[in-house]
Amino acid sequence: MTVNIPLKQVVDNSYDISIDALPSLYFDTKVAIVTNPTVSKLHLKFLLSRVSAKELHVIVVPDGEEYKNQTSIDIILESMFEHRFNRKSMLIAFGGGVIGDMTGYASSIYQRGIDFIQIPTTLLSQVDASVGGKTGMNNKYGKNLIGAFHQPKAVYIDSYFLTTLPSREFGAGIAEIVKMAVTFNKGFFEFLERADLKDSEVLQDCIKQAVQTKASVVAKDEKEHGIRAALNYGHTFGHVIENETKYKKYLHGEAVAIGIVMANETSLKMGFMDLKTVDRIKKLLEKYNLPTKYNILDIENFYETFYLDKKSSDTKITFILALGLGNVKITDECDKKLIISVLNKFGNK
Ligand SMILES: NC(=O)c1ccc[n+]([C@@H]2O[C@H](COP(=O)([O-])OP(=O)(O)OC[C@H]3O[C@@H](n4cnc5c(N)ncnc54)[C@H](O)[C@@H]3O)[C@@H](O)[C@H]2O)c1
Ligand SMILES: [Zn+2]
Structure with missing residues (x-):
């Protein structure tokens, strides 16, 4: 006997990428901004003047490609559990491609997937990493070997952030x-x-x-x-x-x-x-x-x-x-x- 599960589905993952001054954003849910100390020092104050939410948290992970790993993902996930994030909660990636990839990956696995938004702050992440829904992290076997396709709900690209980029x-x-x-x-x-x-x-x-x-x-x-x-x-x-x-x-x-x-x-x-x-x-x-x-x-x-x-x-x-x-x-x-x-x-x- 064979039981077939009909799962053919059309999924609409479309989203908008705004290339403009960052607008004011309000989210009627729990939100965490994921960032690193470098970006936070330079631009978090500005971001907080634009973003508000029902409940807003900031999660800081260490800066660097060498930290694009499970330990940082655990820091993000644990903070989400501590703050009792649910399936309607949301992450905001605020940083370069490293932060974008990890925030995307953490949101793809938290309770089997929640929404996230990209606010990329390097040129590379504005033109490449934040667009297209590839997320991931590294392990001892190599770079980007673990990850998921998980499209953001929106991307906000503000070239103002690039004024501080080396x-x-x-x-x-x-x-x-x-x-x-x-x-x-x-x-x-x-x-x-x-x-x-x-x-x-x-x-x-x-x-x-x-x-x-x-x-x-x-x-x-x-x-x-x-x-x-x-x-x-x-x-x-x-x-x-x-x-x-x-x-x-x-x-x-x-x-x-x-x-x-x-x-x-x-x-x-x-x-x-x-x-x-x-x-x-x-x-x-x-x-x-x-x-x-x-x-x-x-x-x-x-x-x-x-x-x-x-x-x-x-x-x-x-x-x-x-x-x-x-x-x-x-x-x-x-x-x-x-x-x-x-x-x-x-x-x-
Ligand atoms: N998902 C994808 O499709 C995709 C595509 C390309 C690259 N990537 C990934 O992106 C990563 C590289 O991204 P990256 O080049 O943005 O590196 P990065 O995230 O490491 O950022 C580079 C450095 O710039 C700092 N920084 C970020 N914004 C800044 C600002 N506004 N002013 C001053 N300093 C700032 C960061 O803290 C970091 O030290 C790699 O891990 C790569 O695998 C992913
Ligand atoms: Zn590349």
């Missing part, structure tokens, strides 16, 4: 922006070549275009069964660079910038991109002081580390390669010899 962190966000422009939006790429992001209106426009680009990709493929994986352009190489430099030398976005250059050298060799475009992309990264050069310590080891990538299998490595500007290809058919010849261009001289 310039290297700003650059790291730019690398993710260049990633989206090269793979999906040629017009946006040309805008970035001309743009002066020191002008706050231009910056706001840039954030808007990046969010629109990412949102359109997520709308096509929410759970990353296909095209969303193309947003990992530059990351296959970048992750190996982060691994080789033990996550100390480069910010993630900086490693991605070098990864983009490496991916483009691969595209060039595959005939997917001409030399002029390779140079244009490199020049754009350098405009924002991002690194584009790298000395690989051990080429064979660098190649082997590709297999740790989540997209790769035990036998095949998946590469995301741009086809000129505004198009992208996901392929696991790059010959090892070809990749090694690309890596040799970055070999230790």
